[in-house]
Every structure is written in C-alpha cells, then in structure tokens.
Amino acid sequence: MKTAKKRSSDKKITLVDVADASGVSAITVSRVINQPEKVSESLRIQVQKAIDSLGYIPNQHASSLASSKSRVIGVAIPSLSNIVFTEVLRGIYEVMGAAGYKVLLVDTHYSPLEEEKMVRTLLSQSPEGLIITGGDQTKACQNFLHKARIPIVQIMELLADPIDMNVGFAHGRAGFDVVKHLLGQGYERIGFIGARMDPRVQQRMQGYKLALEQVGKFEKNYIVTTPEPSSIGVGGELFKSLMASTNGVVDAVFCVNDDLALGALFEAQRMNIRVPQDMAICGFNDIEAAEYVNPSLTSVSVGRYEMGVKASEMIIRVLNEKPIESKKVDMGYEIKKRASTSRL
Known part of the structure; x- marks a missing residue:
C-alpha cells in the first residue's frame, strides 16, 4: 500500500x-x-x-x-499561591511584556535547595536577566549566579551584599515601627504571631523585639510562631495559643501578615475581646481585605507592584546599556493606621 x-x-x-x-x-x-x-x-x-x-x-x-539573545527573563518566587507576590508579578509581566521580553517563572517553595535547583533550570534556558526573591540563596546558587554574567535583581528585602542589584525594603525597621505605633496608642503588652518564619518574617520579629527591649517591655513568652504556612485559620489558632500562654494579659498583637491578623481578629471576636478597646491587632502587607473588615485592619503597606516594575526597568536599562541611578533601591513602606489599633 x-x-x-x-x-x-x-x-x-x-x-x-x-x-x-x-x-x-x-x-x-x-x-x-x-x-x-x-x-x-x-x-x-x-x-x-x-x-x-x-x-x-x-x-x-x-x-x-x-x-545570541533569548528575549527571556527568569523570575524565581517562593510561592505561586501567596497573594503577596501577585502584584509583584503583575508589575514584572507588564514591563517585560511591553519591552518584548517573555517571563519564565518558577516556584521555589520557600526552600533554598529548591531555589538552587530552579535557578539552575532558569539559567539553562539562557535568560538575559533574572529576578529572584531575597538573599537566602545557597553558596552554590550564589556561585553560579555570580558566574552567569547577566543582570540580576534580588527583590522583597534590602540586602547588605546583593549579588548584583537589589530592590526591597527594611523588614526589621518596619517591625520596629509597628511596635512604636502600638506603644504610641497606649498599648503596653504587645504579642507577636508568626508563621512560615522565612528570613523576611524573622527580620520583622527582630524589629519587634528590639523596639520592646528599648523600653523594657519585651517578654519572650509573648511570641508564638509556627513553621506552617500562613492562613486565616492558623492565625486564629496562634491567637488562642498566645492568649493561653500569657493568661490573656497581652493587649496588642503584631501579626507578620494579614492572613494571620484576620484570623486573630475573628478569633478575638469569638472570644468577646473588643478590638481595639481591649486588644489591638496589626497585620502586614495591606491586602485588600484589611481595609474592609470590621474593624478595619491596621497593616504595613508595601509597593509590591512598584517593586516588580522597578526591578524590571533596572534589568531592561542594563540590557540596553543605559545607566541606572543606583544598584540598590529602598522602596520603603507605610503603616496604614486603621480602626484595629486606634484606642486613642
């Protein structure tokens, strides 16, 4: 046939x-x-x-x-399911897409070893630039990033010794300022709730601790953390643990993200604890829900979209052989003061 x-x-x-x-x-x-x-x-x-x-x-x-150009930009983030990174990615995709670049995205699952593997995968695709999260890379990962000879931006935190370029903000200083805000509102026994406990969360906790130590109000048993991922449910459980371990003496709690803060707020309401009269609750990241719950939630606002835009623009300028103002950019933050911490 x-x-x-x-x-x-x-x-x-x-x-x-x-x-x-x-x-x-x-x-x-x-x-x-x-x-x-x-x-x-x-x-x-x-x-x-x-x-x-x-x-x-x-x-x-x-x-x-x-x-000799791939028109590909590699991006490594710790979690595709974490809402915090949605706005960062929107900024990256918008700028890179408009400039004719394609984004190759990987999820490192908050693991330095997984990040090392994923960055190797990205580099095997000959990207023209990389955007990676934080500075918690393994020695091996740092080594081949240095040898890649492409523009690299580490985002989400300020680093003392970045691999190449850095766009972020000072998490420790933000945690310090949250405590100062709560003290200024008349709260004195301030607890801390944390989950996942990645390096940026630990920096916020160190800022919290330093601010309380300076006024002689730090108590070790006011800190409750878990290695579990954050969620509203986990926030409620951690709040109950904090109240139990301190016999309910705390009058404020700093939560390392808004998921935990929302869980703490809902649990406080179930326990008939009045917010903000009896208890102040402050979150971090200022997600949309923070403004619309009752009482509205005080939170630390960070320009996540702007961070993605800035990191992308820096890479494109380097690729186009144009100067950049600085290789290290502090995007800053703002404490959005709302009803949940307004006792005065």
Whole structure:
C-alpha cells in the first residue's frame, strides 16, 4: 500500500511563508519577532497580521541561537499561591511584556535547595536577566549566579551584599515601627504571631523585639510562631495559643501578615475581646481585605507592584546599556493606621 502524500496544507509554516504573506523580507520578519522595538508600529502590525493568519509559531530556540539573545527573563518566587507576590508579578509581566521580553517563572517553595535547583533550570534556558526573591540563596546558587554574567535583581528585602542589584525594603525597621505605633496608642503588652518564619518574617520579629527591649517591655513568652504556612485559620489558632500562654494579659498583637491578623481578629471576636478597646491587632502587607473588615485592619503597606516594575526597568536599562541611578533601591513602606489599633 502506498503512503498517502502529505497534504500541502499540513506543511509547517516557516518564517519565509510569513515574509511572503506580509510582503517583506525574512530578515524583517525576524526583526519584528525578536527586536520589535526596532521596527515601526505599522510594520509590526503588518507582519503580526500575517503571523496570526498563518498560525506561525516562532522557533525561539533557533532565534536565540541566531541572535545570541533569548528575549527571556527568569523570575524565581517562593510561592505561586501567596497573594503577596501577585502584584509583584503583575508589575514584572507588564514591563517585560511591553519591552518584548517573555517571563519564565518558577516556584521555589520557600526552600533554598529548591531555589538552587530552579535557578539552575532558569539559567539553562539562557535568560538575559533574572529576578529572584531575597538573599537566602545557597553558596552554590550564589556561585553560579555570580558566574552567569547577566543582570540580576534580588527583590522583597534590602540586602547588605546583593549579588548584583537589589530592590526591597527594611523588614526589621518596619517591625520596629509597628511596635512604636502600638506603644504610641497606649498599648503596653504587645504579642507577636508568626508563621512560615522565612528570613523576611524573622527580620520583622527582630524589629519587634528590639523596639520592646528599648523600653523594657519585651517578654519572650509573648511570641508564638509556627513553621506552617500562613492562613486565616492558623492565625486564629496562634491567637488562642498566645492568649493561653500569657493568661490573656497581652493587649496588642503584631501579626507578620494579614492572613494571620484576620484570623486573630475573628478569633478575638469569638472570644468577646473588643478590638481595639481591649486588644489591638496589626497585620502586614495591606491586602485588600484589611481595609474592609470590621474593624478595619491596621497593616504595613508595601509597593509590591512598584517593586516588580522597578526591578524590571533596572534589568531592561542594563540590557540596553543605559545607566541606572543606583544598584540598590529602598522602596520603603507605610503603616496604614486603621480602626484595629486606634484606642486613642
């Protein structure tokens, strides 16, 4: 039996086919795909129409070999399910997409060893730049990041010795300022609730501890933590543990994120503890729900979207051989003071 001849309509669409359909050269099509910022908007639209019509899918591997540029930016974050990173990623995707870059995203699960493995995977794809979270990399990971010779931005915290560039804020100082706010509102016996206990959470706890030590009000048994991931339910359980371990003497609690703070707030209400009259509750990250619960939740607001934008812009400027003002950027924070801590 003869094998049926493959239909011409089944033939794989090539760059040359797109060039013919759009009435330009193959080189021009390649430039539209790989360097869209170097062609006019009208030409880009003309070629894109042909690409869409033919269903052409560019071979990015071949393109990167030909141009020595992958147009890929690697991004490593600790959790895809953590709402905190949603706005950071939105900023990254918006800036990188507008500049013609594709984002390759990996989840490191809050594990330095998993991060090492995932960063190796990213680097194997020849990214032009990397955005990674924090400074808790293994020695091996730090070593091959230094040797990558590409722009790298560590985000979410300020680092004393970043690998390359750094965009973040001082978690320890934020924790210190939360305690100062609570003391200023007349609260004196301030507890701490923490979960997961990654390096940034530990920095907030150290800021909390320092502020209380300075006024002689630090009590070790006012701290309740768990290695479990944060959730509203976990926040409620930790609040109950705090009240039990202190015989209910605490009159304020600093929670390392808003999930825990919401859980603490709901549990306080179930226990008939009035907030803020009997108990102040402060969260961190200022998620949308913080403003709308009753009483509204005081929280530390951080420009997460702006952080993603800034990190992306820094990488693009370096890739385009343009100067940057500073390799280390403090994005700052703001304590959003709401009803949950307003005794005065």
